[in-house]
Amino acid sequence: xxxxxxxxxxxxxxxxxxxxxxxxxxxxxxxxxxxxxxxxxxxxxxxxxxxxxxxxxxxxxxxxxxxxxxxxxxxxxxxxxxxxxxxxxxxxxxxxxxxxxxxxxxxxxxxxxxxxxxxxxxxxxxxxxxxxxxxxxxxxxxxxxxxxxxxxxxxxxxxxxxxxxxxxxxxxxxxxxxxxxxxxxxxxxxxxxxxxxxxxxxxxxxxxxxxxxxxxxxxxxxxxxxxxxxxxxxxxxxxxxxxxxxxxxxxxxxxxxxxxxxxxxxxxxxxxxxx
Amino acid sequence: xxxxxxxxxxxxxxxxxxxxxxxxxxxxxxxxxxxxxxxxxxxxxxxxxxxxxxxxxxxxxxxxxxxxxxxxxxxxxxxxxxxxxxxxxxxxxxxxxxxxxxxxxxxxxxxxxxxxxxxxxxxxxxxxxxxxxxxxx
Numbered sequence: 326x327x328x329x330x331x332x333x334x335x336x337x338x339x340x341x342x343x344x345x346x347x348x349x350x351x352x353x354x355x356x357x358x359x360x361x362x363x364x365x366x367x368x369x370x371x372x373x374x375x376x377x378x379x380x381x382x383x384x385x386x387x388x389x390x391x392x393x394x395x396x397x398x399x400x401x402x403x404x405x406x407x408x409x410x411x412x413x414x415x416x417x418x419x420x421x422x423x424x425x426x427x428x429x430x431x432x433x434x435x436x437x438x439x440x441x442x443x444x445x446x447x448x449x450x451x452x453x454x455x456x457x458x459x460x461x462x463x464x465x466x467x468x469x470x471x472x473x474x475x476x477x478x479x480x481x482x483x484x485x486x487x488x489x490x491x492x493x494x495x496x497x498x499x500x501x502x503x504x505x506x507x508x509x510x511x512x513x514x515x516x517x518x519x520x521x522x523x524x525x526x527x528x529x530x531x532x533x534x535x536x537x538x539x540x541x542x543x544x545x546x547x548x549x550x551x552x553x554x555x556x557x558x559x560x561x562x563x564x565x566x567x568x569x570x571x572x573x574x575x576x577x578x579x580x581x582x583x584x585x586x587x588x589x590x591x592x593x594x595x596x597x598x599x600x
Numbered sequence: 601x602x603x604x605x606x607x608x609x610x611x612x613x614x615x616x617x618x619x620x621x622x623x624x625x626x627x628x629x630x631x632x633x634x635x636x637x638x639x640x641x642x643x644x645x646x647x648x649x650x651x652x653x654x655x656x657x658x659x660x661x662x663x664x665x666x667x668x669x670x671x672x673x674x675x676x677x678x679x680x681x682x683x684x685x686x687x688x689x690x691x692x693x694x695x696x697x698x699x700x701x702x703x704x705x706x707x708x709x710x711x712x713x714x715x716x717x718x719x720x721x722x723x724x725x726x727x728x729x730x731x732x733x734x735x736x737x
Contacts, residue, residue: 329645329656374692374695377695377696377698378634378638378695381633381634381695381702382630382634384627385626385627385628385631385634386627386631388623388626388627388630389624389627389628391620391623393623395622395626395706399703399706399710399722399723399726400722402726403722403725403726403729406726406729406730406733407729410733460718461718461719531630531699531702532699532702532703534699535699535730535733535734536729536730536733538696539666539696540733540736542661542664542665542666542669542696543665543736543737544662545660545661545662545663547661547692548661549657549659549661549685549688549692550657552692553641553645553657553691553692554645554655556638556695557638557641560634
């Protein structure tokens with residue numbers, strides 16, 4: 326039994342760092358919970374439940390600001406939720422050691438993603454293929470920093486869809502939003518502007534996490550006593566983190582998070598190998 | 601750079617304003633769901649602290665799906681058996697129902713307001729898979 330006096334501040338911290346980095350709280354929460362003695366499968370189940378709260382909370386603001394593309398979201402959700410169901414089923418059948426190693430590898434992948442992800446300035450519109458046109462994957466939003474309306478058309482939906490299934494598997498398997506993977510797919514494969522890809526990914530994460538949570542709930546891995554302080558703490562941390570983000574420069578946040586990610590990645594892989 | 605000035609017809613204007621209404625509906629639904637859920641969990645934990653002197657609520661949820669779980673919570677509350685545990689459980693149920701209701705609301709909107717059969721179908725598929733997963737045993 327972990328004391329609430331430890332669990333609550335750890336969850337606030339995970340939510341804070343997760344929001345500041347844009348990676349989500351789960352990536353910090355799960356290693357922290359396992360270090361506190363929580364079994365990794367319970368940690369994954371609690372994390373994925375808390376992901377519903379953080380992603381739905383932030384998605385609500387982005388959707389109301391008309392930046393999120395609901396059509397792109399709905400289309401890709403068909404694939405991510407199937408992936409999440411498969412991922413959660415694999416976790417249930419797996420022993421803890423491969424889960425530690427998989428988590429460490431995803432952390433390493435996120436570390437690389439953080440190094441290569443583009444910014445608003447580097448985005449440019451490309452030609453749209455017929456499938457993406459049939460799927461009506463296009464939209465516009467007002468960019469306050471550019472001071473004008475940006476119109477865009479998504480492309481390569483035929484590649485984005487199976488890749489999003491893979492992102493869903495990672496989310497369900499490891500109890501994280503896998504936002505970094507989804508943003509990479511939106512950015513690099515489907516050619517969405519970074520603001521649209523981040524906010525749409527947020528919307529998708531909530532539904533994907535729900536599919537994963539449903540599997541863990543039935544198998545008794547959602548412990549309300551553990552989940553309650555974590556969910557409340559992580560949302561408070563995320564709200565604080567989002568406010569702090571405005572004051573800190575992007576560069577220092579990135580540097581700090583790159584260090585945290587690599588430490589956690591090595592730690593999880595070592596634990597997986599040692600057993 | 602990605603600008604498309606041709607989207608100014610009346611038809612586009614109508615569908616744009618409908619899409620914006622849908623954005624607001626979905627946005628507020630998510631906000632209310634998360635806020636309600638967190639409030640229930642926080643009140644449940646504080647109530648438990650006042651009753652027992654500690655926050656810890658120790659019980660396991662197993663072998664139940666969301667719909668059975670929500671129904672049991674609803675019945676307990678309707679029967680007046682309100683306790684810290686029913687509040688925390690209710691918070692978890694509301695949290696899980698929030699994205700589900702968001703998809704349901706989107707489907708109705710695509711069907712009746714936007715009359716977009718393609719996206720009504722896609723949303724129905726998402727809702728169908730989610731409903732199946734929430735009925736799992």
